[in-house]
Amino acid sequence: MRHDIREGVKRYVDNDIEPNYAALSRQYDVDYRTAKKAYQEVKEGDAKPQKQKKQRPSLLDPYRDVIKAKLELNCSAMAIFKFIQKKGFQGQYTIVKTYCASIRKARTHKATIRVEHTAGLSAQVDWKEEMTLYNKENKPYHFNIFLYVLPYSKLKYLTLIFERSQDTLFNCLDDAFWHTGGVPTEIWFDNMKQVVDHSKSNFGHPVFNERFRQFSQDAGYKPIACRAFRPQTKGSVEALARTVERLRPYNYEFCDGVELINLVDNLCDELNHEVSQATNEIPQDKWLAEEKEYLHQLPDDLLKPFFEEDITRVVSKESMVIFRKCKYSVDPRYIGRTVNIELSNDEHHIQIYYNGELIRAHDITTQQFNYNEDDQINILGSDLLKGRSETDIKAYIAAHMSAYDEV
Structure with missing residues (x-):
């Protein structure tokens, strides 16, 4: 029995009204006896349920939760398709587009309910x-x-x-x-x-x-x-x-x-x-x-328990040690050696020790590179300006290395 005929006669059953079968037959283009049978089946509750189609596995199955979450962020079907492609999805755009459209159609806008919170919870x-x-x-x-x-x-x-x-x-x-x-x-x-x-x-x-x-x-x-x-x-x-x-x-x-x-x-x-x-x-x-x-x-x-009392670092070939993602200089002769870093009580300064001897102190900053002036001279003298006098190195710094103050 056609679904549209059942739905058409259902309102008569709900209101306990005997329909005009001839009019129903013209409306749905069926024999009047078919319309009458539909009415009787619905009224007696004998309408046979439609056979459920067996749902086949889909390539979308592993990605349905991800797609729903992205739709809540108002992402387009194409954007979602490109996203799940990078996650391993092997299907075509059309099935993603169709699934997104079905979710949007079925989705109702849910109100966010203000909940009562508990003190201290x-x-x-x-x-x-x-x-x-x-x-x-x-x-x-x-x-x-x-x-x-x-x-x-x-x-x-x-x-x-x-x-x-x-x-x-x-x-x-x-x-x-x-x-x-x-x-x-x-x-x-x-x-x-x-x-x-x-x-x-x-x-x-x-x-x-x-x-x-x-x-x-x-x-x-x-x-x-x-x-x-x-x-x-x-x-x-x-x-x-x-x-x-x-x-x-x-x-x-x-x-x-x-x-x-x-x-x-x-x-x-x-x-x-x-x-x-x-x-x-x-x-x-x-x-x-x-x-x-x-x-x-x-x-x-x-x-x-979550922080080491003794912070150790190996001095890099740049003659720097890293603390909180910023670099601080030491003398080049400590390159490759392990040093200890101590944080001051006010947490504004660090002291760097080698074998218990203080070799450098720095103010803590958010700058990427932090050079002591003496270290800067020694670093350039051991590499780029090797063999040059201290006066020449200072002149070079004044002329070319102002960038150190900006980083």
Whole structure:
């Protein structure tokens, strides 16, 4: 029995109306007896179900979750096709296009429900990545901002950082726990490389990095990886990332890196003392009155097991050692030798030792290359300007090496 006839007579059955079979036969171009039979089958509930077609395996099967996730980001079918091709998809564009069209047609726009958070239960973490602001002298400052939010009270912790290593993440989390009065039961992260071991993870099934997992265990919280491409799962910190754009008006308005750091710190303080649109309360007050008591105590010396007390480096053939991704000079006679680096208590300086003897000290900067003047002379005298006098080398530096001050 044709499906359209069954559907046509169903409204008569639903309203308990006897149809005009002759009119139905003309409408559907069938014999009146066929129309009557359809009515009786639907009314008596004897309509035979349509036979389900056996679904054959498709080349798309391993990629359906990826395609759905990309569609949530409003990617085009062609863009998705090119993406999964690089992941090993062997099929044609037409089946990707057809599948995308079926998903878009069936998909309904789901409202994001605002959930009630529990005091002390959770925090959310993210980076505001690769921001650039210029100072009054048109010098660019490239930086990132660590973002931490307690969703219940909306208390926030922000800090400016220049690189996003796992060590930096641990330091930032430790500072966040201290500034917010303790450790929550769980913390939500996205699939950042400092947290998730991508080599062991499948799409939708993240595996935490072992060092990060141990840090989380020592700190006393449960790490949770958010679903990929679903920013709503950590909406509080995503909203904070957008709010950080309030720094943009200070472009060309600050003098140096210290003032830029102070701008970020001041923004954090402002956000914690102004009324939150989500709760209609001041985060600092709500945290103090309702949430602080539910946070777990911060463990003593949390970071100690994760950082070497003795930092050792081998001096490169450039007569440099690397510390926090920046290079610092030593005398060329130490090339190939192992040296020790000690960080000052204020974390603004490093001292470099060889066999217990201090051979060089540097201020910590974010510049790629950091040369001591004596080292610079000795490096050039041992290579490019070998055999030249110190006066000649200094003259060469003055004439040609001003770039060292810019990097």
